[in-house]
Amino acid sequence: MNTFFQVTMKDFRESIRAKWFLMYCLIFGGAIILLFVLGITESSVFGFTGLSRLLITYIQLCVAILPILILVSTVRSVVGDRESNILEYFLSMPISLGAYFWGKILSRFFLVFIPLSSALLGSIIWGMVKNLAIPWQVAGYYAILLGTLSWCFLGLGMLISTLVKKQEWGLGLSILIWLILLLFIDVILIGVMLQQQLKESVIVATAMLNPIMVFRAGAVLLFDPELTSMGPASYVILDYFGYHGFLAFAILYPLFLGWLFSWLGFYRFKKGDLV
Amino acid sequence: MIKIKDLTKKFGKTRVLDDINLTIKPKDRIALIGPNGAGKTTLIRIILGQYLFNGELLVFDKDPRGNRVEILDRIGYVPQLPPPIQMSIGELVKFSAGISKRSSVDAIYQKANELGLDIEKNIKKPFLKLSGGMKQKLLIALALARQPDILIMDEPAANLDPQGREAFFLQLLKSMEKTTMLLSSHRVDEIINLINRIIEIDYGKVVHDEQIAQSGFADKMLECRVILTNKHEAAIRMLNDWGFNNLNGEQDYEGRFIGAERLRFLTSISHFANHIKKLDISEQLNI
Numbered sequence: 075m076n077t078f079f080q081v082t083m084k085d086f087r088e089s090i091r092a093k094w095f096l097m098y099c100l101i102f103g104g105a106i107i108l109l110f111v112l113g114i115t116e117s118s119v120f121g122f123t124g125l126s127r128l129l130i131t132y133i134q135l136c137v138a139i140l141p142i143l144i145l146v147s148t149v150r151s152v153v154g155d156r157e158s159n160i161l162e163y164f165l166s167m168p169i170s171l172g173a174y175f176w177g178k179i180l181s182r183f184f185l186v187f188i189p190l191s192s193a194l195l196g197s198i199i200w201g202m203v204k205n206l207a208i209p210w211q212v213a214g215y216y217a218i219l220l221g222t223l224s225w226c227f228l229g230l231g232m233l234i235s236t237l238v239k240k241q242e243w244g245l246g247l248s249i250l251i252w253l254i255l256l257l258f259i260d261v262i263l264i265g266v267m268l269q270q271q272l273k274e275s276v277i278v279a280t281a282m283l284n285p286i287m288v289f290r291a292g293a294v295l296l297f298d299p300e301l302t303s304m305g306p307a308s309y310v311i312l313d314y315f316g317y318h319g320f321l322a323f324a325i326l327y328p329l330f331l332g333w334l335f336s337w338l339g340f341y342r343f344k345k346g347d348l349v
Numbered sequence: 350m351i352k353i354k355d356l357t358k359k360f361g362k363t364r365v366l367d368d369i370n371l372t373i374k375p376k377d378r379i380a381l382i383g384p385n386g387a388g389k390t391t392l393i394r395i396i397l398g399q400y401l402f403n404g405e406l407l408v409f410d411k412d413p414r415g416n417r418v419e420i421l422d423r424i425g426y427v428p429q430l431p432p433p434i435q436m437s438i439g440e441l442v443k444f445s446a447g448i449s450k451r452s453s454v455d456a457i458y459q460k461a462n463e464l465g466l467d468i469e470k471n472i473k474k475p476f477l478k479l480s481g482g483m484k485q486k487l488l489i490a491l492a493l494a495r496q497p498d499i500l501i502m503d504e505p506a507a508n509l510d511p512q513g514r515e516a517f518f519l520q521l522l523k524s525m526e527k528t529t530m531l532l533s534s535h536r537v538d539e540i541i542n543l544i545n546r547i548i549e550i551d552y553g554k555v556v557h558d559e560q561i562a563q564s565g566f567a568d569k570m571l572e573c574r575v576i577l578t579n580k581h582e583a584a585i586r587m588l589n590d591w592g593f594n595n596l597n598g599e600q601d602y603e604g605r606f607i608g609a610e611r612l613r614f615l616t617s618i619s620h621f622a623n624h625i626k627k628l629d630i631s632e633q634l635n636i
Contacts (some may be wrong), residue, residue: 077418078446088435091475160432163488166397168422168449348399 077169081177084164089185094147099189101143105135106193115206125201126209126297132197133216133293136190140220141255141286144186145248149233150241152343157241162349171344179232179336186224191217193308212296218325223289226328229335236342255286256277278310285328292324335342350499351396351531356404358391358403358553364393364633366402367553367581375498376545378530382537383550389533392550393501396531397426409498422449428532429503429533431476431484438487438626439472440480447489452495461490464516481508488519493520500524506540511592511606518543518609522568538616542567542609564607569632575602575618584621591617600626606632 089095106128109115114128135161151177155161165174194217201208231248258280281287291308294301299309299317315323351373359368366388373379381389394400398413406413413420426604429635434441446454461468466486476484485508492500500521507516521530521543532540537547541561575593577584578602585602591614593604606614611630618625 077448080444083446084436084440087440093436158433160428161392161431162399162432163426163428163434164400166424166426166428167423167445168418170418193455347401349394 076178076307078173081169081173082181082318085178086184087183089181094140095185096272098143098147098186100188101139102136102193103196106132106197110197110200115201115204120212124206124209125197125205126212127255128197128201129157129212129216130293130297132193132217134290136220136223137286137290137293138256140190142252144224145228145234145252146245148182148228149238149244149248151182151232151237152339153238153241154235156349159349165301165348171348172340175232175340175343176336179228182232183230184227187229190220190224194220202255204324205212206277210248215296215321216293219289219292222325222328223285226285226335227334229332229339233335233342234341236339236346255284258284259290263288271301274310278314281311282309282323282327288324288327292321295320295324350377350409352405352407352410354405356394356395356402356406358388358400358402365553366395369404369553369555371548371558373531373553376526378525378544379532379546379548380537380540380544381531381533381548381550383556384535387550388553389550390503393426393503393531393533393560396501397421398423419447420496422451423498425495425497425500425503427485427488427492427500430490431481431488431508431585434476434631437475438468441476441487442468442491446494449495451497452491456494456496456555456569460493461487461521463520464490465513466490468519482510482513482556485509486513489517489520492522498527499531500527501531501533505532506537514610518607519568522609538607538612539611560602566611566632569608570605570606571608571611573603573614573631573632574627574629575604575625576600577602577621578624578626581621581624584618584624587617587621608632 099205109128115124117123117127121248152161155164157234165171190200194213198208198213232243234247234251238247281291287308291301291311294308295312301312313319351371353369353373354372356366356369357364365572369392381392383389395402395406396408396413398417401414408420409423411420420538436444439524442454442457446452446457458468464486466483466485471479471483476487479487485505487500489505492502499565506517509517524530525543532544534540545561547557547561548555573587573593588602588604591601591604591606595601596603617627
């Protein structure tokens with residue numbers, strides 16, 4: 075096995091024992107169980123009921139909490155290892171910096187994505203048991219969306235982790251970024267649009283730069299093709315991209331951001347003091 | 350083996366290493382000494398390719414940063430503080446053996462066994478949950494199993510019990526002819542019998558660099574008999590810590606230790622000089 079996979083497996087084994095991972099599994103596994111228990115499959119929104127309704131609610135939940143959970147857990151990885159001397163020890167071994175950094179990201183991606191995809195898969199299996207109609211297209215698209223959003227915030231988390239000197243700063247910065255992104259979903263955008271202080275193109279660009287907004291709009295688009303349930307910014311965005319264009323954009327943009335952040339993080343990591 | 354020229358390292362405006370010039374040759378066994386904050390650990394980390402610096406550094410005639418995998422495969426490193434690794438011992442052993450061409454699981458088991466650590470017995474225990482001494486033994490075994498050309502250890506014997514220290518020094522003595530050693534320590538007496546050169550760093554500068562004569566009995570087992578003037582509790586505790594046995598219920602004690610530990614033993618017992626009636630140290634056997 076080459077060093078990259080050795081590091082990936084090492085980090086996976088290390089992290090799977092961490093308390094954050096247990097909490098993370100409980101939150102995302104527990105959320106889907108709770109939605110079933112609360113009878114969300116019996117309710118209806120925009121004519122959607124059953125498993126589609128459940129998935130829509132689940133994905134909305136993920137919009138809010140997935141980015142911050144990924145940031146909080148990832149932002150500690152490099153700086154945390156540095157503070158605890160783990161980095162000093164493992165980087166005294168014959169491991170390339172690329173293998174260390176990318177192996178760590180890959181293992182984190184599995185750690186973050188496995189509970190999410192397991193929750194989706196579990197809900198489908200449960201739906202089959204309960205003879206509910208299975209929305210394969212929605213479930214598949216949501217799985218990809220969750221994967222790309224996870225990748226995006228993993229990259230951002232790793233970048234922050236290489237930039238800060240202390241875990242506390244990393245956590246603070248993560249929460250600040252998350253809050254800003256969350257505020258710029260629709261709340262602030264609507265306000266700005268209402269006041270008509272900015273050009274439409276600026277508002278749309280602001281919305282399109284926000285990966286949480288893109289994810290949210292992409293997720294809603296499947297059951298609300300005109301995005302009427304969202305803010306006015308989303309409605310304008312749809313006009314620019316079209317239905318299929320936006321679905322593709324919602325996948326590709328976070329993917330691109332994830333790579334960009336990761337590469338910047340790696341560059342910062344290998345060009346500075348390692349410990 | 351290691352060439353350092355005009356090396357300077359700053360953290361912000363603080364100059365931690367200041368214009369260091371050193372050449373470390375094959376078979377040098379160096380005690381890198383100096384007070385806390387002198388720059389010992391920083392120098393070690395630079396050699397390991399972990400810090401950027403100004404100046405020149407070549408390890409095996411190569412830049413350690415640009416050729417890290419090749420160079421680090423030939424260096425064994427034991428840190429001062431064992432890192433809080435969550436992996437089980439078995440996983441850590443496999444990982445360490447897997448990333449180095451020069452190491453193997455069998456070699457690690459053998460080295461650990463020679464140091465008095467039974468890996469098989471603790472194989473499922475997380476590294477984090479081991480005692481300080483066991484962690485140190487495992488880290489030493491992982492480093493030695495790679496048969497390194499350079500062995501770098503930061504306060505290597507700090508967490509070891511007397512038996513562990515004895516086994517550890519024996520391991521180092523075995524490697525002496527093939528391995529260049531850089532042993533960082535606060536106290537030179539701990540490692541004096543292993544080394545042939547002392548480098549002292551203070552305020553980021555090399556203030557002392559001296560070749561010293563090799564002790565002739567570092568690898569010999571010494572027998573020691575101590576007769577105390579009275580039953581002094583602290584002295585008896587110290588002798589017990591060194592594994593000494595009381596001979597006749599009186600103040601007569603007997604024990605043994607490896608020659609490499611002689612100075613450390615004498616330093617320890619010197620605190621009780623007023624309570625010693627007789628002290629006899631003699632060579633017991635060759636190892």
